[in-house]
Amino acid sequence: MPSRIKLLFSAIVITYLSINSLANEGPEVINEGAIRLAPFVVFAGYPTLIDGLTGKQYKGPDPVVRGFNATFKDLLVGFHEKLLRYEIQHMNLRTEAGDVMEAELKALTESFGIKNFKADRSQWLKRERSILHRLNTKPFFRIDALVVWDLDRLNEMLPEMPKGKYAKNIRYNEETKTWERRVLTKWNVNYYHVNYDTGRGSDVRVIKEDGLNLDTNKGFHSIFRGLTEQVPPGAFQDVQISYPMFYTRKKPTEEQIKYLQETYVSNLFHIYDPFTWVARRNNRFRGGFPNELRERLEMKRFRVGDRDWFNKVFVNFLNDIAQIKALGVNEIYEIQAIQRWQNSKSVLGEGLDLLNWRKGENRKGEDADRNAKIWINFDNPGGARFIALDAYMRYADRFLDAVRTRVLNSKSGFSGKELFKDAIEEVSGVPFEKYYPAARKAQIQRLESYRPKG
Structure with missing residues (x-):
């Protein structure tokens, strides 16, 4: 038990x-x-x-x-x-x-x-x-x-x-x-x-x-x-x-x-x-306010070329900062672990049992995949979220200021990916190509530490 x-x-x-x-x-x-x-x-x-x-x-x-x-x-x-x-x-x-x-x-x-x-x-x-x-x-x-x-x-x-x-x-x-x-x-x-x-x-x-x-x-x-x-x-x-x-x-x-x-x-x-x-029960009332953020961001309409990528990463970036301020950084990783390895829409309790015991019972469903691998790719908004989170955890408001300065000073169109890369290079003092693999490894290890045991 x-x-x-x-x-x-x-x-x-x-x-x-x-x-x-x-x-x-x-x-x-x-x-x-x-x-x-x-x-x-x-x-x-x-x-x-x-x-x-x-x-x-x-x-x-x-x-x-x-x-x-x-x-x-x-x-x-x-x-x-x-x-x-x-x-x-x-x-x-x-x-x-x-x-x-x-x-x-x-x-x-x-x-x-x-x-x-x-x-x-x-x-x-x-x-x-x-x-x-x-x-x-x-x-x-x-x-x-x-x-x-x-x-x-x-x-x-x-x-x-x-x-x-x-x-x-x-x-x-x-x-x-x-x-x-x-x-x-x-x-x-x-x-x-x-x-x-x-x-x-x-x-x-x-x-x-x-x-x-x-x-x-x-x-x-x-x-x-x-x-x-x-x-x-x-x-x-x-x-x-x-x-x-x-x-x-x-x-x-x-x-x-x-x-x-x-x-x-x-x-x-x-x-x-x-x-x-x-x-x-394990993810009820959690996750912040990404939908409201997305609505406000779409109304602002920054002049960004890779709008879909930027909007998703930017929304997660601000939402993650707010969650850290309110509940601590563990909140973000706990929710990710629950969504990735623990919850399935078909499961009740500690694992899937469709209980098809009698003739005519033919329920179908999928169990949670506790062996699912972690993929973090900066070109993917979901992966870029954790690279941006890594930078914020290391450099806090310095990184936030670097992102904000670039967004506000962009008088013409800009690339969201390049903006975040430049901000990371400024605060870390190393080329993004060097920072990225180290941050990726660190975030994968951190996420793995939340994987359910057994």
Whole structure:
């Protein structure tokens, strides 16, 4: 189990007593972003215990089942509280960083003769706030049934497979000789969207489907389009699922209960994330304001020959400086590592598992490529970004001043590539042909240091 999930599990266990006290005292408001646990405590409830083999209510006395079920609701409520607190703190952090970045970019752009830079605050975190409001007033997630599977009886049945509506979410893996379990979720959003430019409206329906192998924490994520900024909190439909568990009489009771609790929390970390409507948890609200910068730069229209190359490199250059001022240089490399090696639009959790366990299931997707190589070429805007970043990290405002002086003093047309090369030569004191390979090597090494291990 990753260390971040172990810490989350420990934090949730610590909050048991306070959560139970809150539930007993009635509706309360926790004074951090107006977090309200009371609606969720009622909404979560205790799931119905179902015997997977019969499809009927489980009434057995097994201590593993009873022990895990006794903490099932508390773990879910505890996770819900931690999710709310984390998202509020994360959004506040990104908002504060956004304020710093906006101020930095306004000063930077004005120093280059680009007027009226402003982040579009009217749409700032609007979808996220709508999701947070819904999460706080009427949670998305409801586990209606805890489906209990007797592992000893399942093994006795082999090679026969169980039947019934709950059996679709377990299988016997012939390769590993183990039983596996999964959860499939379907998130629906329905609302009416109005185009402010035309005044016309249309119905919007968006479906997000997730699936997770509950023991490997690998799964899939599928969404065919994003949400518009107008999505209201009431548009999100409830997500109802059943959660399967295995128990056996051949292992110690406490060992099984602890394993079920820890995997349940790690599962929730991946499947109970409504903010994936917008972006993944690890790169949510990050990246600065490149779009707003690009719009202002295109309005300025410097007389540059290689306009496409220059615009992309210049936008990244200013945006990177603002990110460094607000959050430090590691922010840039972390985002690059996430985008290059960790995230795939198809992946949920710790790797891709399409979970095509049953006839007719034919999901497709691509895993993140953790072996992808790093290519830095100055002729490519993406590569030139890191050469410019290297120069800024070494020479800071001296390099920024050298770039600015050349841009402002260009009375006629200029080459963006040559401008940056000349600025690097001025501050470094060496020809670009000598500086470039050294900077390229240094940046590749730095990026490699952020590559996920294992």
